[in-house]
Amino acid sequence: MEFLQIISNNILPLLTFMAIGYALDMKCKLQVAALSKLTFFIVLPSFIFYSIYVVRLDMSMFYVFGLAMVQMFILGWISAAVGKLRGFSPGKIEAFKNGVMFCNNGNIGVALIALVFSNAPYVVDGETPYLAMASAAATMSLVQMNMSLNTLGLYQAGKGKLTARDALSVVFHMPVPYVIGAVFFVKWIGFDMTETFLWPVFQNSANALAAIVMTALGMQIHKSKVSFSDLDGWIGCVFRLIGGPAVGYGMILAAEMAGIRLDPVICQTILIMSSVPSAVNSVLFAVEFHNHEDFATELIMMSTVLSCITMTGTIYMARILFPI
Secondary structure (H helix, E strand, O other), X not given: OHHHHXXXXXXXXXXXXXXXXXXXXXXXXXXXXXXXXXXXXXXXXXXXXXXXXXXXXXXXXXXXXXXXXXXXXXXXXXXHHHHHHOOOOHHHHHHHHHHHHOEOHHHHHHHHHXXXXXXXXOOEOOEOOOHHHHHHHHHHHHHHHHHHHHHHHHHHHHHOOOOHHHHHHHHOOOOHHHHHHHHHHHHHHOOOHHHOOHHHHHHHHHHHHHHHHHHHHHHHHHHOOOOOOOHHHHHHHHHHHHHHHHHHHHHHHHHHHOOOOOOHHHHHHHHXXXXXXXOOHHHHHHHHHOOOHHHHHHHHHHHHHHHHHHHHHHHHHHHHHOOO
């Protein structure tokens, strides 16, 4: 039953947007680059500002942030090593790293956590006592992923075609680094953004992210040759969908050995968020820099479809490993 809920509530809506994008491009021959510019300069900055502003920070949430950051770099090191062993070109290594390091926490992860912890066996007397903690941990993981994906991920995508200096210059010509600094400053001074006319702008733009990005992915799938037969794509899926939770579990055990005791709800959330498929933004980055667009699209598409099975298995294992 839960398997079907995950598919109907999280996967099918995303696949629907992809189908819309595919049909639109087949009919009208649209430009993915136009949607990527809209995402990079308006929708994504608004989403990042909104998601960071609403999260409540405490020490356990900083642990979640730190573990997510370490996990991401471990996956990056592994994927870079695999790319070199497979003889990838420098550009393909960066595309492979982006597909493995970064996951779709915004479109799937947070919604998946809300679904899991608002249904049995986590409902007590009609209440959801674990949902608030799980949502806070999921949001902190989302913040870490957004900050890293839209700075380091953008840099790595550009590095595949540009010099390191030029790729870094591109990152700082994008609004995301400045939005991150601005939102932390606003939180620090205690300014209430919800009372300003800009707040509905942030909310509406944030809500539009999934639709715009997934529609762009559908358009790119139509333009690309996606066959599900690329061995490198399958390897990337294994490291993203199975390696991600494995590294996440290892990080939780390492934290316990270091004397950091995390609530089982937080441990389950970390593990489940680690199982989410590759970040769709990686396709937009690849399109922006013309860096192995077909491969990036195939990896994201394959991991999204296969995650229907692997995420369900991870949810089941999380309950066994970290019982509440």
